[in-house]
Amino acid sequence: MTARRAAAARATINDVAAVAGVSRGTVSRVLNAEAYVSEAARSAVMDAISKVGYxxxxAARNLATRQSHAVGLVVHEPHSLFLEDPNIGSILLGINSALSDADYQLVSLVIDSERDxxxxxxxxSGGFVDGVIIVSARAHDPIAKVVAELGIAAAFVGHPVDVEGIPYVxxxxxxxxxxxxxxxxxxxRRRIGMIAAGLDRDSGQDRMAGFRAALGDAFDPELVVxxxxxxxxxxxxxMRLLLDRAPDVDGVFAASDAMAAGVLDVLREVGRSVPGDVGVVGFDDSAWATRAQPPLSTVHQPAGQLGRRAAESVLAQLRGxxxxxxxxxxxTAIVWRDSA
Amino acid sequence: MTARRAAAARATINDVAAVAGVSRGTVSRVLNAEAYVSEAARSAVMDAISKVGYxxxxAARNLATRQSHAVGLVVHEPHSLFLEDPNIGSILLGINSALSDADYQLVSLVIDSERDxxxxxxxxSGGFVDGVIIVSARAHDPIAKVVAELGIAAAFVGHPVDVEGIPYVxxxxxxxxxxxxxxxxxxxRRRIGMIAAGLDRDSGQDRMAGFRAALGDAFDPELVVxxxxxxxxxxxxxMRLLLDRAPDVDGVFAASDAMAAGVLDVLREVGRSVPGDVGVVGFDDSAWATRAQPPLSTVHQPAGQLGRRAAESVLAQLRGxxxxxxxxxxxTAIVWRDSA
DNA sequence: GTTTATTCTGGGAGCGTTCCCAGAAGTGCC
DNA sequence: GGCACTTCTGGGAACGCTCCCAGAATAAAC
Structure with missing residues (x-):
């Protein structure tokens, strides 16, 4: 099998113009939905386009406009969470959906961390992309810094830890x-504990604050690990620590599904039934949730929307x-399964 | 925050030529590593390039060469396995690595199944990409058919079920x-059973044949579910069926990690220890494997390599x-954990 | 009917490359 | 020194679009 050029001779804007009996300029105006095109001309051009398969x-458009009409998805390997994030697929699809609605392409910018x-x-700044979306950046991400300095249209999905001036979703x-x-x-449940994590980030702190707010007077600092x-x-x-401190615990909120799965393991080990003796809930609605036994009640993240909104932000910046x-x-939405 | 053009005025090949004291043509030749460039000219051009930050x-290159220098990763939603495949991230990274080595860009082609x-x-055929990589296509995938008809440079990652003439990895x-x-x-182990699946595909049949070959004379059809x-x-x-048929089974090969996790659940239910009473192995080295209790011994797929090889095939086709x-x-590699 | 504003159209110029041809410079041989 | 190669260089033309200006056609106002 050898390579073959897809189409021997592709129709150009000039072919369309010739068939429609108008000029190149008019075809371009129709293509870009500009004002000041007569209805007659427009329909003639439309017909011609489908006739010649234009x-x-x-590439020509990008060259003339000096824009790439592409938005990059920065994947900074191996330091990014790209491979770990269970929602990455949906995020990517959400980004792409918003981008293609606006006639933009999504290009993958995998950046090798070996280079500086x-x-x-x-x-x-090479013009490969007009804007950039960064998913799950970690603290001190060099790309985030570069983007901020360059003033490139950009948006984050997920919390940027130490970057100012760039919108995020x-x-x-x-x-x-x-x-x-x-x-x-x-x-x-009467005695609800929490396994908290990531308190060096606002996401972690917010989850704990939400837990506390829900319990009100019933909140007991002793029950937070x-x-x-x-x-x-x-x-x-x-969970082992929590059981030590409070053997009578009958409910647990784990700040991630992965941790909740660990909680389940410990409870099984010590012979407590879930959700009979103890109710357990997680966070993320990741693969851990459905694969756990019993499946976890958890918080679902609107991954697709996360991507879409980030893309829309970049697009808005591009429009000035x-x-x-x-x-x-x-x-977010609560997904109630069998663990509580 | 408003959009800003990344660079006010980017250096062009002409700027480089002026600084280096040579012509446009010579710069182009250096850039494309063509023969017939004097060493003096080459180094002058190289210096000028870094001096002006060229x-x-x-876009201009693509226009002139009539190639996009991009390879598409076709994601045919919602029918593809894109969101389900646990190895997709690594595959994508492998593809990108091979592509960027050859100065090609990876662009995501998410195709909405609503359109025909x-x-x-x-x-x-629109020239957005020079070639295409299709990951985990299902049977009767319309894109696979179109690609085959158009004769576009293409490769599959994973088994194409009903497509001929396109290389796959x-x-x-x-x-x-x-x-x-x-x-x-x-x-x-003396009595090893298998939970087979997907016998309508060669992948499923091959796994069963491999199992049989390993056991030789000890193979007992009764122990294959x-x-x-x-x-x-x-x-x-x-696993329930297998235990019915052969209560004395002391080893199980499940054709996927997901099934192996199910096997584990049943064994726990009936009070058999793993790996004490029964040894269990899976296949895929997916997230199921590490999340199972105990973690599964399984077959690791070289996901990154799978992507890389597919990309290299497309690149080779592009070179004619x-x-x-x-x-x-x-x-593949065996990953030995705790389940056997 | 004339003027003025508005809508519409054609086509030249330019975007930054590569391709290719013509010619200059260098080398080897008689 | 003359001739035939080979190596190297410059620059015109083209790639297919968008931008923009000048002017034609039409509509509105006097």
């Missing part, structure tokens, strides 16, 4: 944590609009 | 299944080379 040559940030800057962790804790409380990571093992260690550099917080 | 304008295949064909299911079964046998799907519930049902339209099979 498809716009984006100078290379990254060159890459971004996230979820309302406080309300979500409060809502699911309330729901857990309503199942009749803090761990540094959102990991499965943190959930195991955290002023966008809010503060965060946009999306509503 | 970055090639890909005519639109897909237009998309692919997969793993050697037979050897992998044989190897892990042998390994299981070597732990001293067949299910249609690779799902978790299939694993549960399959003849590539083998049969499948390329990559070696």
């Amino acid at each position: 498809v716009r040559n984006s 940030s100078h290379r990254v800057a060159e890459y971004l 996230g979820i309302d962790n406080f309300s979500a944590a409060k809502a699911i804790t309330t729901r857990l409380k309503e199942t009749g 803090t761990t540094p990571l959102y990991a499965h093992t943190s959930g195991i260690d955290g 609009e002023t966008v809010d550099t503060a965060g946009t917080f999306l509503e | 970055v090639r304008n890909s 295949s005519h639109r897909v064909a237009e998309y692919l 997969g793993i050697d299911n037979f050897s992998a299944a044989k190897a892990i079964t042998t390994r299981l046998k070597e732990t001293g 067949t299910t249609p799907l690779y799902a978790h519930t299939s694993g549960i049902d399959g 080379e003849t590539v083998d339209t049969a499948g390329t099979f990559l070696e």
Whole structure:
């Protein structure tokens, strides 16, 4: 099998113009939906387009407009969370959906961390993309810094930890944590504990604050176990500690599904039934939730919307609009399964 | 925050030529590593490039060469497995790595299934990409058909079910299944059963054949339970059936990690310890494997390599080379954890 | 009917490359 | 020194679009 050029000779705007009996300029105006085109000319051009099978040559357009009509999805390997984030697929689809609605392309910018940030800057200022979306950046992400300096149209999905001036889209962790804790409380639990994590970020703090707000007077600091990571093992260690402190605990809110899965493991180990003896809820609605036994009640993140909104922010910046550099917080939903 | 053009005035090839004291043509030759450039000219151009901070304008290049220098990753939503495949992130990274080595861009082609295949064909022949990579296509995938008809440079990652003439990259299911079964046998198991699935595909058949080959004379058809799907519930049902048939089973090879997780659930239910009473192995090294209790011994797929090889095949086609339209099979590795 | 504003159209110029041809410079051989 | 190669260089033309200006056609106002 050898390579073959897809189409021997593709129709150009000139072919369309000739068939429609108008000029190149008029075809271009129709293509770009500009004003001042007569209805007769417009329909003649439309007919001609489908007749000759015209498809716009984006390279020529990009060259003439000096824009790439592309938005990059920055994946900064291996330091990014790209491979770990369970919602990444949906986020990507959401981004793409918004972009293609606006006739923009999504290009993947996988940046190898071996190279320095100078290379990254060159890459971004190289005109390959008009804007950039950064998913789950970590603290001190060099790309975030470069983007901020260059003033490139950009948006984050997820919390940027130490970057100012770039809009981001996230979820309302406080309300979500409060809502699911309330729901857990309503199942009749009296002694509800929490396995908290990531308190060095506002997302982690907000989840804990939401938990506290939901319990009100019933809140007992003794029942909150803090761990540094959102990991499965943190959930195991955290739950053991919690059981030590409060053997009568009958409800647990884990700040991530991975930790909740760890909680489940410990409860099984010590012979407590879920949700019979103890009700457990998680956070994320990741793969952990459905694969756990029993499946976890958890907080669902609107991953697709997260991506879409970030893309729309970049698009707005590209149109020259002023966008809010503060965060946009999306509503979450509670998914009630069998663990509580 | 308003949009800002990244660079006020980017350096062009003419600026480089002026600084280097040579002509446009010579700069172009240096840029494209062509023959017939004197060493003096080459180094003068190189110096000038870094001096003026030149970055090639890909739109102009694409226009002049009539190639996009981009390869598309087709994601055919919602029918594709894009969101489900646990290895998708690594595959994507592997593809990108090979592509960027060859100075190609990866662009995401998310195709909405609401539109017809005519639109897909237009998309692919529209010159947006020079080639295309299709991940985990399902049977009767319309894109696969269009690609085959158009003769576009393409490659599959994963088994195409009903498409001929397009190269694909997969793993050697037979050897992998044989190897892990042998390994299981070597732990001293005497009665090893299998939960097979997907026998309507060669991947499923190969896994079963590998299992059989590993056992040799010890193979007992009675100990093979067949299910249609690779799902978790299939694993549960399959294991119950296997225990009915052979209560003395002391080893199980499940054709997927999801099924192996189901096997684990059943064994726990009936009070058999793993790996004490029964050794269990899976296939895929997906998230199920690490999240199972105990973590599964399984077959690891070289996801990054799968992507890289597919990309390299497309690149070879683009260079006009003849590539083998049969499948390329990559070696797998056994990951030995705690379940056997 | 004339003037003025508005709507519409054609086509030249330019975007930054690559391609290719013509010719200059260098090398080797008789 | 003359001739035939080979190596190297410059620059015109083209790629297919958008931008923009000048002017034609039409509509509105006097």
